[in-house]
Amino acid sequence: MRMSEATDAFAAHVSDVRRLSPATTKAYRADLADLISVVGDVEVRDVQLEHLREWLWVATQRGDARSTLARRAAAARGFFAWALETGHIPVDPSLRLIAPKRAKTLPKVASADAVSDLLDRLGHAAAQGDPIALRDHAALELLYATGVRVSELCGLDLGDIDRERRTVRVVGKGSKERVVPFGGSAARALDAYLVRGRPVLRDRRLDALAAARASEPAGVTDAATPGDAVFLGVRGGRMGSRAVYDLVARALGPIMGGGVGPHALRHSAATHLLDGGADLRTVQELLGHASLGTTQIYTHVSAERLAATYRLAHPRA
Template identity: 70%
Template sequence: MRITEAIEQYTRHLADVRRLSAATVRAYRSDLTDMTAVVGDIPLAEVDLEGLREWLWAATKRGDARATLARRTAAARGFFAWATEYGHLATDPSLRLVAPKRGRTLPRVATAEAVGGVLDDLRTRADEGDPRDLRDAAVLELLYGAGLRVSELCGVDLGDIDRGAATVRVLGKGSKERVVPFGLPAARALDAYLVRGRPALAARAEKPDPAAVFLGLRGARLGPRAVYDLVAREIAPLVGAETVGPHTLRHSAATHLLDGGADLRAVQEMLGHASLGTTQIYTHVSGERLAAAYRLAHPRA
């Protein structure tokens, strides 16, 4: 079996058996295709460690970021581990393939006061009854209040919200379902939108989506692009950056939870992180903010 054929089988395995998202499968295929550009479409059994190292070295010379190199290394190791497990290879040539060390990039967050100010301002505008403002207020309140990913928020159906328990059921990465709580401001914004905003948006459309919670102006399910535009418009000035997306609210929610004394594992469960190590980056954010406050305020700093 040649590499390209094996890649096709592996990506089908990722989609059909591991049930990874289409975007994740495309990313794996892209990284492995990049590998074949260097090692060639040779028989799978002829791939060796030297060829894989040459591939990473070529990517380094090309100027690929360390994060990209680390991701491609992980993709190769996953691919060859699969090939070995399923009997396509006798030994795994990637076992000693080492990823370059990744630099830790701390997530960009806004202060709780700044986020609160934006949400309060949007709620005031929504009180005037415009259905788009009612929707936007509910979107931002739920993104921040439940720490959702944008894909999770856009996928929420009417039956996923338990207004009595103030929880929302979402489908996260790897098709893993979880139930996430949200607070009183998000509950109020959702109630206002569902009672006054969503019916008005649905009435404007010829065939509104009957299941989706959040509708676009034409009645279809609200898409990630529209949510990105909303967050960029409302949140970007808070963090002093032009490229701000929904993840900024997710990062901010996690950091503010830890600042308030939340248990790290509870935050992990709320965010739907598979690994506690992913959640721990927010402890570094909180630590840096504590250190900055110390340097500014302590007489012996």
């Protein structure tokens, strides 16, 4: 079996059998496609350890980050372990493959005051009644209040929100479901959007569909309707991750600098929870981390912030 065929079979395995997310499956495909670009579309059994080392060396010369190299090495190990298990190869060439460890960098975190000021400004803009301003305010309030991932936010349906109990039900990595609470500020922003903003965006979509059906009745299906998505785009369809990234970049960019995405609000929410006295296990459950070790990075962020404050404030620091 050639590498391209094995890649397709492996992708089907991790998606259908291991039930990994579409994003993870896509990442595996991309990493193995990069391997094929270096070693060629050869038989899987012909790939040796030297070929894998050359692949990582090429990536190093290209300037790939250490985290990228570590991820690609992990993808190769997973692929060849599967190939060995399924009998496509007699020996796993990746067993002795060594990749650089991921650099341990602390996540970017905005101060609680900065986030509060930002959300207050968005709230004042939303009070004018513009549906996009109402949506943007609600989305950022909910991101910060719950610490959910951008994919979880975009995947929310109306039935996932319990406005009485102030909770949202999200489906995270590995299709794991969890219920996350949110506070009064997010509740008010969400209510305003659902009552005054979302119906306007929904009607835009329905009007466009009606016009399209009138001109081309056979070319439009009911699948294009807005459905139950909570957050809608400018044209009334489900809001995508790219639109949320752009929104956060515009809002948080002036506060935190370039390269800021929705995860900055997730990082900030987790750090502020710990600063406020929440225990690590609670934060782990709220964020949907499978490992407590992933959550522990926020304790380091809190310690760094404490040390920085001490150095600035103590007369003998």
